[in-house]
Amino acid sequence: MQYLLNDIAAILQQPMQGQSNAIIQYLVTDSRNIVDPTQSIFFAIKGPRRTGKSFIADVYQQGVRAFVIDEPIDISEFSEGVFFHVPNTIKALQTIAAYHRSKFSIPVIGITGSNGKTIVKEWLYQLLQPDFNIVRSPRSYNSQIGVPLSVWQMNAQHELGIFEVGISAKGEMQALAEVVQPTMGVFTNIGDAHNEGFSNVEEKVEEKTKLFADASKIIIASDYIPTALTTKATIISWGSKPLPSSASQTIIRFPDLQLISQQKENNSTRLALKYQEEEFQLQVPFTDEASLQNLLTCVLVLLQLNYRISVIQQRVLQLTAVEMRMQLRRAINQSYLLNDSYSNDKISLSLALQFLKEQANQQPIIAIVSDIVNTGEPAEQLYHQVAQMFSSSGVKQLFAVGPEICQYFVKHQKDHFPFSIQLFANTQEVLQHLHETMFQQSYILLKGARKFAFEQLAHWLEQQVHQTIMEINLTAMVHNLKAYQSLLQPNTKLMAMVKAFGYGSGAGEVARRLQQQQVDYLTVAYADEGVTLRKAGIHLPIMVMSADEYSFDAMVNYSLEPELFSFQILKAFHQYIIQQGLQQYPVHIKLNTGMNRLGFDIAEIDQLANWFSNQQALRVKSVLSHLAASEDEKEDAFTQQQVDLFSRSCNSIESALGYGFIKHIANTAAIRRNPNWQFNMVRLGIGLYGADNIHQANLPLQKVATLKTTVAQVRAIKAGETVSYNRSGVLQRDSIIATVRIGYADGYPRRMGNGIGNMFVKGKLAPTVGKICMDMCMIDVTDIPNVQPGDPVEIFGKHISIQEVAKGAGTISYEIMTGISLRVKRVYIEE
Ligand SMILES: *Cc1c(COP(=O)(O)O)cnc(C)c1O
DSSP: OOEEHHHHHHHHTOOOBSOOOOEEOEEEOOTTOOSOGGGEEEEOOOOSSSOGGGGHHHHHHTTOOEEEESSOOOGGGOTTOEEEEOSOHHHHHHHHHHHHHHTOOSOEEEEESSSOHHHHHHHHHHHHTTTOOEEEOOTTOOSTTHHHHHHTTOOTTOOEEEEEOOOOSTTOHHHHHHHHOOSEEEEOOOOSTTOTTSSSHHHHHHHHHGGGTTOSEEEEEGGGOOTTOOOSSEEEEEESSOOOOOTTOOSOOOOSEEEEEEEEOSSOEEEEEEETTEEEEEEESOOSHHHHHHHHHHHHHHHHTTOOHHHHHHHHHTOOOOOOSEEEEEETTTEEEEEOTTOOSHHHHHHHHHHHHHHHTTSOEEEEEEOOOSOOSOHHHHHHHHHHHHHHTTEEEEEEESHHHHHHHHHTTTSOOSSEEEEESSHHHHHHHOOGGGOSSOEEEEEOOGGGOTHHHHHHHHOOOOOOEEEEEHHHHHHHHHHHHTTSOTTOEEEEEOHHHHHTTOHHHHHHHHHHTTOSEEEESSHHHHHHHHHTTOOSOEEESSOOGGGHHHHHHTTEEEEEOSHHHHHHHHHHHHHTTOOSEEEEEEEOSSSOSSSBOGGGHHHHHHHHHTOSSEEEEEEEEOOSSTTOGGGHHHHHHHHHHHHHHHHHHHHHHSSOOEEEEEOHHHHHHOGGGOTTEEEEOGGGGTOOOOOOTTSOOOOOEEEEEEEEEEEEEOTTOEESGGGOEEOSSOEEEEEESOOGGGTOOGGGTTTTOEEEETTEEEEEESOOOSSOEEEEOTTSTTOOTTOEEEEESSSSOHHHHHHHTTSOHHHHHHTSOTTSEEEEEEO
């Protein structure tokens, strides 16, 4: 299918302002993700803090000429631009995708539900892809914007579509139903997740069912068939219990796929099932409940597609766990590795490249890419677009692996690609060729279709030694940032605190993500932390809290802005700036309003204001103070007094100086607790990392950090025996004790020993036993069946909060986060 801009005008039923006969291949909603500007149309979508039109100049600059807008703009600035003015850009995007969808008559499976959508989609893909050319949603593309972008990928070669759809509020489903037009519906479980936008579960189910208005069948677990489900479609269910029946019915009916029994073995489960009178067994490579539910949903879909039981039995054995998040891991020679082998569509590839580009800054990006299989696209077109993506994201070097991709680059040898290319017939050849010196502080993308077994390359590149890692979820961090931004007055600026290695999360990686989100300021404690950020490519203004005389050179060389807190440091810095022949150097003035840590005292304000107005070398960028007890309601009178002192002092400084500056006093807790404390900037620290201590449900934050390790050994020990140093853990019963690879040298507090701390293993909490050792500790897994060496163990994260660990250790989450040792590898996650 080809769309000219004229066709787009017809579909949108909107006149086109401007002239062009460009062909449109790409629908673009993100200004950072443009592959081929000449074939793109940009949808200017409003964000919580930015208008859609604020992106247009940037996108135009990148070469895009076609725009869909829903705010008035002065188009005369963009003389070559073509504009469609619509009531709502997201609706316009959906309209175009719905039109595109209506041109195909292939079967389409639509998946919705509260949890498990992505897993069911990916597993259906794994199970069905030997037989169909499948188009599916990339990653978890299931939003109002993600769904139309997913469906836009459909082309004439595809034989089956699988799309997931998520909604968060009433009224959203109708439009997405028109975009997806499923012929078969799949409900994953309908839990309480994302209930916020609905008044109750019935309302949510009713809304979700709208996706299946024209589907002929709906696949669902019988436990979840809601009473409110009204639909023309046939309900096909799986479950173990008889279906609920009305009083008048006497026959007991079972779900279509009946689960007779399940028996868990080491790492697999044996299921006894019955379908259309036939009983059969299924051995599946999972044991947890969520996976089993998702699996049975998939099996029922295959049965409905008339798959033979013997085929299903073989295929489910091959299923692999789904990892849809992007993980940036440390690799050899200070490189980073992004293994994106799990997905094989172009949108995922361009997202992965965008993430790498943002993190790599000026370091080289090396892409190791295999044949991309089963896209249904002609190879020539596919690899042409892939090559374009490499060019536009600054890939320096390509290792092409496999006959198809090699053939493309051999054929186009004479084209001038802006990256060097090496060709390999298969993965073995790459392994023979690899050498450590090939990777120096590079950012490596691994993208291999399953049959190429790129795991071997990943192992080689990671050379992982220490099994304890801390995952930092950058997507969750951005979510938290936006949550706090939603509490700000429209013009209030935001300073993000990335001191102490970004509260332990990794300064450069965190700062790059914040820079991309356009926060206004960053703050570190010491100048060398600021230097690290500059070297990592951070160009945002950076304030340094603890300036001292030894750091002035670094300060000026790297454009860092000191916080000046006493006459001594002020005069010394002033002197230094004069010696350097500089003028108007930006500085920040810290006032002490009651914290009694750093800052000019209130009695010094007049003298300070006077001093400043008589010189030209320094310019006051901002005046700040720090609250001592902003999280504590009992101290609100004191906090208010600090705020009042601060406000009055700022006013006197301002009138003496004769120019304005930024004023800021609020930290995380203050932002959340009182809008009158915001002034014109706030300083967000712990809240960014999702670990603040305010117990108010009004701000949904996400957990950013997960600390995890693995079991090293498991042993059975008799009652009365003891565990760990000083025989501190005395066993009251015959026990199974697991030794795990984390200790106080990693930052797990010694106070957590002897049952004070818990770790999360195989779905359950296991208390510590005996003292915590330097590099290891022991946990009691007697009540958790089948714990094995190598099993993953969560120390904090989804199931155990940092706040809980902090409480056990008698400290605060700040200390726990910043105390995680640097030998614990940080892994960066992008969802
Ligand atoms: C660390 C710090 C903050 C941030 O505090 P949070 O409670 O983490 O939000 C703000 N201002 C100053 C001066 C700080 O030292």
